[in-house]
């Protein structure tokens with residue numbers, strides 16, 4: 001069967017500061033979304049990319065895809081997104097044609113993921129894992145806190161998970177299509193990644209090595225880093 005990539009790109013990007021929806025902001029003159037689309041289409045295994053656009057921005061996103069050079073061998077679809085990332089991914093899944101059996105879900109906000117990482121995720125799904133996430137060890141120690149007893153008071157620390165066993169997870173996350181669709185039909189509640197929905201089904205989720213260039217562009221400093229990575233690639 002085919003492998004498709006769903007790119008949720010409907011977020012406002014509030015943490016990045018005021019401006020256009022995050023996915024449409026430029027990195028070295030090219031919208032972040034176009035970088036992300038090219039990163040998925042760079043994999044020879046990916047034959048379809050579904051972009052989930054801001055609800056009122058589907059036409060604009062279609063026009064963007066038409067005006068930027070993209071691989072001939074890849075099909076592209078644009079669908080409008082929803083209020084939450086989860087809802088946006090669901091609309092992307094709903095647009096997949098028959099014959100697609102592996103689905104990647106990739107944040108538009110991770111425009112620089114290398115193709116080797118994309119291929120490693122696909123390979124692990126092909127090898128039988130229902131869900132695969134690229135992940136990196138943490139540099140920082142992580143603390144679990146409780147809400148402060150009253151506003152303005154410091155938050156008490158309640159636990160320090162063993163850092164060596166923690167991973168920061170990235171995208172693209174790869175899935176057996178039927179498993180991800182079932183997760184979206186079954187799991188409710190707020191989630192911050194797609195694999196956690198599959199975990200809630202009790203299905204096996206595994207990690208493959210992530211890449212430092214697959215970081216998420218979230219805050220203004222991330223834009224500086226992303227443009228530096230692009231400059232280094234061109235050097």
Ligand code: C5P
Nearest residue numbers: 008009010011082083084085088108109
């Ligand atoms: O907000 P967060 O950083 O988790 O967003 C991750 C990705 O999800 C971004 O690419 C963003 O555009 C997308 N998103 C979406 N629909 C929403 C909210 C976020 O497609 N309603």
